[in-house]
Amino acid sequence: MAIAHYSFGKNGGVKVRFGQGDGDPQADLGYSRNGVDITIEQKWEDVESDDYGGTGGVPADRQFLGAVAKITTELTKYERSEVEKLLSYSHTTGSPTTTTLGGVMGVLPDIGSFVRQDGLYGKLDLIAASGSGSLTRTFAQCFVSEALEVNLATKNSVYMVKWEAWIDSVEGMILFTEATQ
Numbered sequence: 018m019a020i021a022h023y024s025f026g027k028n029g030g031v032k033v034r035f036g037q038g039d040g041d042p043q044a045d046l047g048y049s050r051n052g053v054d055i056t057i058e059q060k061w062e063d064v065e066s067d068d069y070g071g072t073g074g075v076p077a078d079r080q081f082l083g084a085v086a087k088i089t090t091e092l093t094k095y096e097r098s099e100v101e102k103l104l105s106y107s108h109t110t111g112s113p114t115t116t117t118l119g120g121v122m123g124v125l126p127d128i129g130s131f132v133r134q135d136g137l138y139g140k141l142d143l144i145a146a147s148g149s150g151s152l153t154r155t156f157a158q159c160f161v162s163e164a165l166e167v168n169l170a171t172k173n174s175v176y177m178v179k180w181e182a183w184i185d186s187v188e189g190m191i192l193f194t195e196a197t198q
Contacts, residue, residue, distance in 0.1 A: 033092060048089040049197060057192065063079055063080075086156060087180070088143075133158070152198075153198065158184070
């Protein structure tokens with residue numbers, strides 16, 4: 018597994034925005050401390066062959082199966098009402114039932130829910146100051162893997178949010194896009 022690790026926006030604040038689905042307006046979550054850490058893990062699978070020793074031998078080839086980005090944001094200036102929505106869900110009954118982000122604290126998605134299939138992902142924008150403008154890195158299929166508040170009610174309070182982003186589709190193979198403004 019090949020891993021690329023880098024920091025984004027270390028020279029200034031990084032504004033973090035997130036919204037679910039195409040029609041949902043993105044919410045300003047806040048600003049990250051010391052930029053944003055991004056790790057990209059490429060997924061590979063060995064192809065075994067009897068002429069190279071079978072399962073115990075050297076792979077005959079290696080197949081690329083996509084990549085995952087793991088993003089860590091330490092929000093030191095944040096909108097509490099917006100970050101609390103990241104792990105809050107609401108349910109709509111009927112046929113079929115739907116689960117969406119931004120509901121009631123403590124309500125979880127249905128057991129067995131899928132991130133892509135059930136729409137539990139959203140678009141994450143990381144906006145960093147760049148010269149006289151800004152650089153935006155957009156992850157179109159992203160979800161929260163962990164969110165917690167550290168040092169609550171102190172001057173050093175931080176809302177740590179860990180994200181995971183996947184490629185947009187098998188056809189597109191786009192993990193993120195960048196735009197300068």
